[in-house]
Amino acid sequence: MEINIAIAKGDGIGPEIIDSAMEILDTIEKKFNHKFIYKEVSLGGYAYDRCGDPLPKETIDICKSSDAILFGAVGGRKWDNLPVDKRPERAILGLREELGLYANLRPGILFNSLKDASPLKAEIIGDGFDIALIRELTGGIYFGEKGYKDTPRGKGAYDIELYTEMEIERIAKVAFNTAMKRNKKLTSVDKANVLEASRLWRKTVEKIGKLYPEVKLDHIYIDNASMQVIRDPRQFDVILTSNLFGDILSDEISMLTGSIGLLPSASLGEKNKGLYEPIHGSAPDIVGSNKANPIATILSAALLLQHSGGLEKESKTIEMAVHKALADGYRTADIARGNEDAIGTKEMTEIIKKNIEKMVLN
Numbered sequence: 001m002e003i004n005i006a007i008a009k010g011d012g013i014g015p016e017i018i019d020s021a022m023e024i025l026d027t028i029e030k031k032f033n034h035k036f037i038y039k040e041v042s043l044g045g046y047a048y049d050r051c052g053d054p055l056p057k058e059t060i061d062i063c064k065s066s067d068a069i070l071f072g073a074v075g076g077r078k079w080d081n082l083p084v085d086k087r088p089e090r091a092i093l094g095l096r097e098e099l100g101l102y103a104n105l106r107p108g109i110l111f112n113s114l115k116d117a118s119p120l121k122a123e124i125i126g127d128g129f130d131i132a133l134i135r136e137l138t139g140g141i142y143f144g145e146k147g148y149k150d151t152p153r154g155k156g157a158y159d160i161e162l163y164t165e166m167e168i169e170r171i172a173k174v175a176f177n178t179a180m181k182r183n184k185k186l187t188s189v190d191k192a193n194v195l196e197a198s199r200l201w202r203k204t205v206e207k208i209g210k211l212y213p214e215v216k217l218d219h220i221y222i223d224n225a226s227m228q229v230i231r232d233p234r235q236f237d238v239i240l241t242s243n244l245f246g247d248i249l250s251d252e253i254s255m256l257t258g259s260i261g262l263l264p265s266a267s268l269g270e271k272n273k274g275l276y277e278p279i280h281g282s283a284p285d286i287v288g289s290n291k292a293n294p295i296a297t298i299l300s301a302a303l304l305l306q307h308s309g310g311l312e313k314e315s316k317t318i319e320m321a322v323h324k325a326l327a328d329g330y331r332t333a334d335i336a337r338g339n340e341d342a343i344g345t346k347e348m349t350e351i352i353k354k355n356i357e358k359m360v361l362n
């Protein structure tokens with residue numbers, strides 16, 4: 001099969017981790033006889049430095065005409081004081097909006113071999129957890145009206161949280177469909193005790209829930225959810241939430257799995273097109289030191305093959321190769337504990353690559 005992939009390396013450790021993921025894709029391409037066609041695009045701080053725009057039109061056009069986008073990370077201290085529309089983050093927000101990628105899937109899985117890396121106690125972890133967090137990605141406070149205004153209490157700034165029924169319905173359907181493929185349990189997270197947008201959210205999720213009578217639906221408030229994922233993460237299966245709450249909750253859940261360096265994400269729209277990226281950032285402090293954990297990006301490439309390529313077996317092969325590397329005790333610095341030796345980005349990539357090459361498929 002042929003897949004056209006836009007490669008957006010971005011800033012910081014972006015180029016290093018994307019190179020790792022591409023090496024893994026090359027290995028899959030050879031083993032399974034596919035053709036992956038790459039087109040590199042520039043965005044983020046890197047693009048701003050070159051042409052004054054963090055998301056050049058050419059980049060948007062190439063991403064639009066590709067089947068999928070593999071994205072590294074954007075941002076860094078150097079660009080922190082730029083005006084909002086020039087900041088590197090504009091690149092990722094702009095792409096999500098331009099491509100209509102409203103559904104963000106962020107799996108939070110605690111690998112058996114990494115139980116020690118989780119900050120949670122063994123009795124809370126039990127035999128591990130597997131949470132599918134689904135975050136609405138193109139609405140809410142991120143994309144609502146924003147600005148400055150004078151008030152009787154002085155100058156102020158505002159960002160409006162607005163959700164339409166249509167936006168809630170379509171993301172709720174993604175969540176219910178995910179729940180149907182898993183354990184038919186869905187928790188919707190909101191702040192309906194305070195926010196009007198959350199009350200519409202809850203009512204609309206209830207309405208869509210009627211179409212999925214087999215799915216057990218619960219609602220909890222975001223403050224409670226933040227506490228519950230630490231108290232007992234195993235109570236959750238699929239979590240559905242808004243753009244802002246999902247941003248925060250997914251970072252929290254990632255830490256419970258041992259490291260934010262492990263978790264991939266997929267951002268999907270109506271068709272099979274998707275943008276795939278690690279949920280971590282550009283980590284400016286470790287750039288160029290061969291320290292970044294490439295696993296989140298490698299697993300993002302696995303999600304790409306699954307969702308945009310329909311290549312289930314190839315995707316599973318990557319996941320199994322990653323699990324084997326971890327089960328064999330290989331650790332990058334972020335997940336090494338106590339006296340465990342840490343290996344670098346390149347070494348981890350090489351081990352995962354070898355695992356794929358050696359894997360016997362049935």
Ligand code: IPM
Nearest residue numbers: 074075089090092093247279
């Ligand atoms: C994420 C990031 C982004 C977000 C930033 C970089 C704009 O934190 O993907 O979680 O807030 O969505």
Ligand code: MG
Nearest residue numbers: 247248251279
């Ligand atoms: Mg975030």
